[in-house]
Amino acid sequence: QVQLVESGGGLVQAGGSLRLSCAASGRAFSSYSIAWFRQAPGKEREFVAGVTWSGRYTDYAESVKGRFTISRDNAKNTVYLEMSSLKPEDTAVYYCAASVRIKARLTAEEYDSWGQGTKVTVSS
DSSP: OEEEEEEOOEEEETTOOEEEEEEEEESOGGGSEEEEEEEOTTSOOEEEEEEOTTSOOEEEOTTTTTTEEEEEEGGGTEEEEEEOSOOGGGOEEEEEEEESSSOSOOOGGGOOEEOOOEEEEEEO
């Protein structure tokens, strides 16, 4: 019961930075845990980062720890993914997802709503 729209993707050189945004509309945005997933060509969708509704807990895939930061601004109904030290292997379509469950990391099947995705391309 929440609609999500991602933005901020684009083309960036390796070592560069991007900030993705996930804007939400609908009822009780702050009641949802939010996560970022990504899907590279020919690969399965994978968890990247997640945050609980309160912002108290976050979780990250090992491949992005220390480089990506997830945060949320409930007053703006927006979740961010700050990405730095980008690598070519970060190239993917990035999706945000929402769940009523209070966990920072869930399986893809446990998320209730998904955005359309925003494409990130990291060149070498």
